[in-house]
Amino acid sequence: MRKNATRFVILGLLAEGPMTGYDIKKIIDIRFRYFWSESYGQIYPELKKLTKEGLLEHLPGEPDDGARQKKRYKITDEGKGAFAGWMSLPPEVERQRSEFLLKLYWAPWLSQRKISDFVGDFSRRHGKDLDILQRMESEMESIVDDHANHWWILRILRLGQRVNEVYLGWAKELLTEMEEREHD
Amino acid sequence: MRKNATRFVILGLLAEGPMTGYDIKKIIDIRFRYFWSESYGQIYPELKKLTKEGLLEHLPGEPDDGARQKKRYKITDEGKGAFAGWMSLPPEVERQRSEFLLKLYWAPWLSQRKISDFVGDFSRRHGKDLDILQRMESEMESIVDDHANHWWILRILRLGQRVNEVYLGWAKELLTEMEEREHD
């Protein structure tokens, strides 16, 4: 009754082609950065487990133990089946937590200065996110017909953009309202 | 080097007045529902620990062990200090995960029908969220001057509204685009 989405993210990426644990982490950090994350401490043990269960296999010619070298994994048919099974399940709604909004809720405990610092940090962070998403969109637009899922990736990127635009607009407004309020 | 925001949420709520673990959970589920969550399995043990550390105390006249009855906790001065200390720290950025977007990324594995079901669920969920946020906003607008933090709560609610509006608009557009694409 647990999620363990990690294993399915790994299977999904390996379904696009064989790669190493390091590659998987890199792709998640870049392509998925707005809606997913994993750590090595999750990825490597999970690769091992998936291999033992027969959902993955080492590529032949690669060391399967001993020497510390690149280890490329390939998904098996069983692995593809497991992935397809997970895909067809309704997506779990993850709990969301925002320490930023929590602290805004108790803003009267803080100085005006401190609050506007927090809001400023929030704003800058989402400004950067927006920049990255816009760059990713341009790239993706030029190769939208290359793969079946590029059309979908574009839609995901655009959602990310709109959300970040909302964050930015809201933060800017809030800073203005705070100033107006201070010398009323 | 760990977060443990749970204990500070508890301290923050108890700083508004004494209450039970049950009350704390209810408030988080209702007022914080768009940006925070806790389970009883976190709250009760944490209340115990905080009491042992002297940041909380049982209200006199309440059973401090034995009979299973209402147990109201009150924050101590030390507890207030700990809370203020946490408040002044820059908010941690929590990792965010969306299984929904992950599955959209691999949408070509699914039938058109399945995808639009997922998008439809997403849309309905955020439609409900938007309704609730709008109702909370009306309530809050009528009592905005009652407490120092009501002004802030209003801003938080409005951010939630805008984000949910973006989700809804995006989902509607996506469903339209999917239909256009199907009979091209």
Added chain:
DNA sequence: TTAGGCATGTAACCCGTTACATGATTTG
């Protein structure tokens, strides 16, 4: 009287990060 909400609590278990350890390869 019974269903539902109030109310507290624990144990098992998994999730996930962090810190640490190790070493190869590439590039300035």
Added chain:
DNA sequence: CAAATCATGTAACGGGTTACATGCCTAA
């Protein structure tokens, strides 16, 4: 040759959910 990056892996630890156990009180 040194630094950065590639690359794999484990152990410890805390975070957090879920399932379970218990029992009171109140309204239909």
